[in-house]
Structures are given as C-alpha cells and as structure tokens.
Amino acid sequence: MMTTATLVTHQTTGVPTNWYLALSGVLFLLGLLGVLTRRNPLMLLLAVELMLNSANIALVGFSRYWNVSDGQVFALVVMVVAAAEVVIGLGLIVAVYRQRLALDVDALSRLKG
Amino acid sequence: MGERIFFGIAALGAISSGVAVVTVRNPFRAAVALIVALISVALIFLLQHAPFVAMIQIIVYAGAVVVLFLFVIAYLGERPPNLGPDPLAEYQVFTWIAIIGLGIEGFLALVNSHLPGVHSNPTITSDIGSPHAIGNAFIDQFSVPFEATSLVLLVAAIGAVLLARRAVLGERGR
Numbered sequence: 001m002m003t004t005a006t007l008v009t010h011q012t013t014g015v016p017t018n019w020y021l022a023l024s025g026v027l028f029l030l031g032l033l034g035v036l037t038r039r040n041p042l043m044l045l046l047a048v049e050l051m052l053n054s055a056n057i058a059l060v061g062f063s064r065y066w067n068v069s070d071g072q073v074f075a076l077v078v079m080v081v082a083a084a085e086v087v088i089g090l091g092l093i094v095a096v097y098r099q100r101l102a103l104d105v106d107a108l109s110r111l112k113g
Numbered sequence: 114m115g116e117r118i119f120f121g122i123a124a125l126g127a128i129s130s131g132v133a134v135v136t137v138r139n140p141f142r143a144a145v146a147l148i149v150a151l152i153s154v155a156l157i158f159l160l161q162h163a164p165f166v167a168m169i170q171i172i173v174y175a176g177a178v179v180v181l182f183l184f185v186i187a188y189l190g191e192r193p194p195n196l197g198p199d200p201l202a203e204y205q206v207f208t209w210i211a212i213i214g215l216g217i218e219g220f221l222a223l224v225n226s227h228l229p230g231v232h233s234n235p236t237i238t239s240d241i242g243s244p245h246a247i248g249n250a251f252i253d254q255f256s257v258p259f260e261a262t263s264l265v266l267l268v269a270a271i272g273a274v275l276l277a278r279r280a281v282l283g284e285r286g287r
Contacts, residue, residue, distance in 0.1 A: 014234035015120045015160065018223050021231075023124045023157070025219040027131055027150075029212055034135035036208040039199065042140050042186065046147050049178070050131055053154045056170075060161045065231070069241045069250040072166050073258075076247070079173055080262040084269035086178050090185045091276035097189055098281075106201060 020061035027054035039104050041096070045089045052082045120160055126153035144182045151175040163242040 027050055034047025056075040063071025097103060126149060133146035151174045158167035199205075226232075240246045251259050 013114070014116045016233050017231045017235065018226065019120065019124075020157070020161065021223055022220075023127065025216070025223070026128055027154075029216055029219075030128070030131040030135055032215070033208070033212050036211070037205065038135070040140065042182070042189075043143060046134050046140075046143050046182070049147060049174075050134055050150060053151065053174075056166075057154060057157055057161075060158055060163045060166060063163065063241060064161045064237065065235050067235065067238055067241060069246050070254075072163050072242055072247060073250050073255050075163075075166050076169060077258055077262055079169060081265060083173065083178055084265050086181060087269045087273050088276070090181060091273040094185060094188065095276050095279065103189070106199075 017061055017065045020057055024054045024058040024061070027051075027057070039106055041089070041093050041103060041105050044105060045086060045093075048085070048089075049082065052078060116160060120157070123153045123156035123160065126150075127157065140186045141183070144179055144186060147182070148175050148179050151179070161242075162237050165242055165244045165247050 031047045031049075031051030031054060034050065035044055038044055038047060056078055059071040059075045059078070061071075063069060063075075093103065096108065101108065130146045130149035130153065134143050134150060137143045137146060151170060155167040155170040155175070158164075158170060
C-alpha cells in the first residue's frame with residue numbers, strides 16, 4: 001500500500017522547514033571539517049557521527065514537510081547503518097592499536113595506489 | 114514563538130557541542146561533547162513531530178554507541194597520541210576553501226529555493242511520528258528494508274569478530 005504524499009497547508013508561525021535545513025547544513029559542514037582536519041581515527045568517527053545526525057535532521061524535516069512517516073523510517077535505518085559503521089570502525093582502530101602502529105590516518109597509507 | 118525559542122536553544126546546543134567535538138584535543142571530552150550534540154538533535158526531532166525517532170536517538174546513539182566509543186577510548190588510554198607536526202599542513206587551505214564554498218552554495222540554494230512552502234511551517238494533519246505510525250510504515254511499506262537492516266547488522270557483527278580474531282592472531286595469541 002503506498003500512501004501518496006500530498007503537500008499540506010502551511011502556517012506562518014512555528015519553525016519553518018528551511019531553518020531545519022540550515023541547521024542540518026551547518027552540522028554537516030562541522031562534521032566535514034572534522035573529517036578533513038583531524039588525524040586521530042577516533043575523532044574521525046566522532047565527526048562522521050555528527051554528519052550522519054545532520055542528515056537525519058534533514059530527513060525528519062522533510063518527513064514533516066510532506067506529512068508522511070517515510071523520512072523518519074529512513075532516519076531509523078540510517079541509525080542502524082551508523083551503529084554498524086561504529087562497530088567496524090572501532091574494531092579496525094583496536095586492531096591497528098594492537099599491531100602497535102601509530103593511530104594516525106595519514107600514516108596508515110600502505111593501501112594508497 | 115515558543116517553538117522558535119525551543120529550536121534556538123536546541124540548535125545552539127547542537128552547534129556549540131558540535132564545534133567542541135571537532136576542536137577538542139582530548140578524545141574523552143570530544144565523546145562527552147558528542148553526547149550533548151546527540152541529545153540536542155533528539156530535542157530537534159521532538160520539535161519535528163518525531164517522538165519515536167527522538168527516543169531511539171537517545172537510547173541507541175547517546176546510550177549504546179557513545180558508550181562503545183568511551184569503552185574503546187578507555188581501552189586505548191586517555192592520552193592523545195603523540196603525532197608530531199602535520200605533514201599535510203600546507204594543504205589545509207583547501208579544506209577551508211571546500212568548507213566555505215559548500216557553505217555559500219548551501220546558503221544560496223536555501224535562500225533561492227522555489228520548493229513550495231519551504232519558507233513556512235507545514236501543518237501536521239495526521240499522526241506521522243508515534244511508534245504506532247512508524248510500526249505501520251515498517252510493516253506496510255518498508256518490510257524489505259527492515260529485513261535488510263538485520264542483514265547489515267549480521268555482517269557488521271561477523272566483521273567485528275573476524276577483526277578481533279585477526280588482531281589476536283597477529284600478536285601470536287598474546
């Protein structure tokens with residue numbers, strides 16, 4: 001069964017959709033800055049979590065915009081993928097640490113072409 | 114008006130703790146700042162008529178995922194690794210060019226957007242965020258993605274076990 005998304009009427013009070021999108025964009029840029037500048041892989045994972053959360057804000061915001069649950073379901077799936085990503089990422093970090101290598105993403109470049 | 118004040122407080126909390134996550138040197142403090150950011154995002158979800166997603170955010174993210182982070186940080190030792198000078202420091206200007214360029218692009222896209230009603234507040238006419246509505250959506254429309262997420266979790270669990278096993282074998286069982 002597919003529910004058709006219909007554009008609902010809008011009101012001028014309350015928080016408009018583009019405020020949520022702006023907040024989402026700011027958080028995404030912050031996370032991107034962290035991913036591009038930090039060298040500790042743990043901090044990289046924390047910044048990636050921030051980026052995934054900003055994407056979730058936009059998804060839930062558009063769920064509200066279209067008055068359907070789809071975006072919220074998508075946000076829940078993103079959370080599952082984020083949990084899987086954290087498990088694998090932290091497993092890799094612990095494996096690197098136990099090999100007594102430096103925890104520096106710039107130093108771990110043996111796979112670079 | 115009250116909604117806008119609530120939004121301002123939550124957004125300020127999310128952005129300031131996000132800055133802390135990205136700038137703080139100590140991984141433990143960064144993880145605690147991430148908890149604050151995640152709870153602020155949960156408040157934003159509450160404001161967006163998504164109470165179920167907000168609760169899952171607090172339970173799964175601020176609870177389980179960050180505790181996993183803190184556990185690994187405690188295992189690795191709290192001291193930040195001594196890395197020395199950054200060999201790629203001369204390229205950092207390109208990072209800022211990318212961030213500022215993307216920011217300007219996103220701002221222009223938002224301001225000039227012709228999406229109908231994106232500059233105003235949509236009226237919610239039906240129940241979209243309760244556990245009942247989310248459960249119905251998963252059963253009616255999204256049962257295949259739901260099963261796919263279980264496969265993703267299974268693959269992640271197998272991967273984590275294999276990674277841990279290889280790390281132990283690499284040390285010859287020490």
